[in-house]
Amino acid sequence: MAVRPFELADIEGVNALHTQINWPAPSAEQWQWLASNPARGTSPMGWVIDNHGRIDGFLGNFRQTYYRDSAVLSAATGHSIIVSPRVKGALRELIQPFLSQKDLFAVSILNANEIGSPIYRHYGLKPFSAPVHDIKLAWLLAPHRIVVAKILRSLAARLPSLYPMLGERFLPRPVPAFDARSVAWPAGVHAIADMSDNSAFARFWQQLIVDGELVAERCPALLRWRLAMPDLTSRPVLLGYYDEQGLCAYAMGQLSKVGPIEVVTLEIIDLIALKRAPATAIPTLIRALKLAARKLQAAKLRLPLVSARTQAALGSTIGLAHNEGGWGHAFAHFSAPEAGFADWQPTPFEGSYSFTLRQPYQ
Incomplete structure (x- = not known):
């Protein structure tokens, strides 16, 4: 079992993970669109758990550019985090490269579900203060x-x-x-x-x-x-x-x-x-x-x-x-906590909501 950057050749395996838990599987065109993210640069689109050619886990990495006065900064939000029961406990290895990105002021998970919510704080992510973390x-x-x-x-x-x-x-x-x-x-x-x-x-x-x-x-x-x-x-x-x-x-x-x-x-x-x-x-x-x-x-x-x-x-x-x-859905990990980002006021635009939503008219 190895954790490595996601490649477009992994689409079939990652989409199979989506289907297994009844999440909408992105089309090949949607994956290509994500690959063309203007803020992505050369960073990975995410990471997979490659179990001898079988994809058993995925964490998406969506980069965004931020501004504060004259400063231009970068952050990333995690999305579509899925780990197969076949590799139970492997989330730690999957989330580590996401947290370790050096050129970002922060990484976040702003759309955690009730299953994942209790787990993320054990891997170095801290919950946003209320109401961000608690209210929808x-x-x-x-x-x-x-x-x-x-x-x-x-x-x-x-x-x-x-x-x-x-x-x-x-x-x-x-x-x-x-x-x-x-x-x-x-x-x-x-x-x-x-x-x-x-x-x-x-x-x-x-x-x-x-x-x-x-x-x-x-x-x-x-x-x-x-x-x-x-x-x-x-x-x-x-x-x-x-x-x-x-x-x-x-x-x-x-x-x-x-x-x-x-x-x-x-x-x-x-x-x-x-x-x-x-x-x-x-x-x-x-x-x-x-x-x-x-x-x-x-x-x-x-x-x-x-x-x-x-x-x-x-x-x-x-x-x-x-x-x-009410279950806690917004987490962040700051690479430089002393830099003064405690006033960050995130919106849904900064999470994965828009591009991971299930569409009404399939």
């Missing part, structure tokens, strides 16, 4: 569908033979048409269609850097790359909030469906505002995202990662949301 917010838009889905999952858990009979449930038919430009959004909100290098979004990104906080790169070129994910079956929703000076806050929503007996959800992949943005900006974007979710026939709107800054910006809207977290 969900606004319920179709409670009746959510209740029925919960009942069906409970029945199927007791009678596994029901799963093939139930099939794919709660999927709207036909696939809903949605033109963000034709929706009557709340005052101040407009759909973002222009992602060119001279757009309002480009100016918004430059102002995010000027604001001086530690911020993951969101330049138009990177957003164009993100939005070109081959496995997407519906285009993400991009909404902006504008003040008298222009775009001052934006949100990105992407449809997902965790499993066959789960409801369709609009996941908030990004939600960020400039320092000058009014207190109404983020709550108004949440209202707009709820409207978008209803138009797309999603049963809930979910924010899967909530920083203290975002929590404060949500204001009273947070009282209408249900917490779907």
